[in-house]
Amino acid sequence: MLKTAEVIPEQLIKQTPQILWFLQTSYVAIILLANWFDIRLIRIGPIDTDAGVLIFPLTFILSDLITEVYGYKFARRAIWAGFLFNFIFMLFGQIVVHLPSPNFALISNAKFDELIGFNIRIVIASMVAYLMGEPLNSFIMAKMKILTQGKKVYLRFVLSTLVASFFDSMIFVAIAFYSIMSLFNLIKFSLTLWLIKVAVEILGLPFSLIFTQKLKRLERLDMYDVGTKFTIFSLESTYEKNNNRYKQID
Numbered sequence: 001m002l003k004t005a006e007v008i009p010e011q012l013i014k015q016t017p018q019i020l021w022f023l024q025t026s027y028v029a030i031i032l033l034a035n036w037f038d039i040r041l042i043r044i045g046p047i048d049t050d051a052g053v054l055i056f057p058l059t060f061i062l063s064d065l066i067t068e069v070y071g072y073k074f075a076r077r078a079i080w081a082g083f084l085f086n087f088i089f090m091l092f093g094q095i096v097v098h099l100p101s102p103n104f105a106l107i108s109n110a111k112f113d114e115l116i117g118f119n120i121r122i123v124i125a126s127m128v129a130y131l132m133g134e135p136l137n138s139f140i141m142a143k144m145k146i147l148t149q150g151k152k153v154y155l156r157f158v159l160s161t162l163v164a165s166f167f168d169s170m171i172f173v174a175i176a177f178y179s180i181m182s183l184f185n186l187i188k189f190s191l192t193l194w195l196i197k198v199a200v201e202i203l204g205l206p207f208s209l210i211f212t213q214k215l216k217r218l219e220r221l222d223m224y225d226v227g228t229k230f231t232i233f234s235l236e237s238t239y240e241k242n243n244n245r246y247k248q249i250d
Contacts, residue, residue: 017070017219017221018218018219019215019218019219020066020070020074020219023062023065023066023078024066024074024077024078024081026058026062027059027062027063027066027078027081027082028078028081028082028085030055030056030058030059030062031056031059031082031085031086031126031130032085032086032089033052033055034052034053034055034056034059034126035052035086035089035122035123035126036052037050037051037052037054037055038050038051038052038053038056038122038126038176039115039122040052047192047196048189048192049189049192049193049196050193053193053196053197054196056197057161057165057196057197057200057201057204058200058204059082059134060134060137060160060161060164060165060197060201061157061161061200061201061204061208062078063075063078063079063134063137063138063141064137064138064141064156064157064160064161064208065208065211065212065215066078066138067138067141067142067145068141068145068153068156068157068212069212069215069216069219069221069222069223070219070221070223071142071223071224071225071228071237071239071243072138072139072141072142072225072228072230073225073228073234073236073237073238073239074237075138075141076135076138076232076234076235077235077237079130079131079134079135079138079232080235082130082134083127083130083131086123086126086127086130087127089123090120090123090124090127093116093120093123094120096116097112097113097116097117121175121176122176124175125171125172125173125174125175125176126172126176128171128172128175129167129168129169129171129172129175130168131232132167132168132171133164133165133167133168133171134164134168135232136160136163136164136167137160137161137163137164137165138160139230140156140159140160140163140164141156141157141160142225142228142230143225144156144159144160145224145225146224146225146226150222150224150245153209153212154205154209157201157205157208157209158198158201158202158205161197161198161201162198162201165193165194165197165198165201166194168197169190169191169193169194169197170190170194172190172193173186173189173190173193174186174190177189216246220246221244221246222244222245222246223239223243223244223245224243224244224245225243226242226243227240227243
């Protein structure tokens with residue numbers, strides 16, 4: 001006997017967005033790139049920082065966009081995808097460095113193994129900071145959207161990054177560079193990373209606001225997380241129809 005198809009209640013909707021897959025893929029790719037280049041310290045004028053910080057702030061912009069247009073539940077999925085591939089990156093790195101080397105590659109492989117060995121500490125620090133900062137960023141975005149009734153998008157973008165990137169930077173530096181830097185330099189380095197992330201968010205704000213509005217029109221979505229359970233331990237992504245208030249701004 002054929003099973004009857006499961007009927008989704010009329011008041012529930014599942015999104016079929018066009019651009020979401022690209023935003024989520026870009027989000028994961030940027031996280032992996034940032035982790036790889038975090039090991040390289042650079043100097044920009046009087047500022048000492050790591051190379052990863054030049055690209056990592058884009059993750060906050062992307063998660064802001066996803067939360068603002070598609071809702072917290074889809075940002076949460078992107079966060080878990082980023083965490084999964086970070087873990088795979090770390091695991092595969094450990095497998096590679098413990099595989100035997102051919103004799104002609106002993107010297108070059110030793111340099112690579114040393115690099116990967118230190119980078120694993122960077123990845124672990126990034127993963128811990130990531131699970132603190134990224135969910136907090138999307139949570140603040142979603143909650144502020146409800147409190148402001150969809151107004152002051154610029155304030156949500158900046159404030160969410162301001163708070164979340166502070167915790168992200170402090171946790172990351174403490175784990176990644178403890179015992180390598182003095183306490184003074186750790187604090188200085190953390191604050192530098194934080195300010196750079198906030199600066200990138202502010203500099204990119206005009207483009208973020210324009211892209212947000214265009215994305216809402218294209219997808220015909222403007223999701224409000226009313227009734228959302230903000231636990232990070234879920235991949236559920238169903239919204240009620242009244243969560244989408246796009247028509248009110250069209």
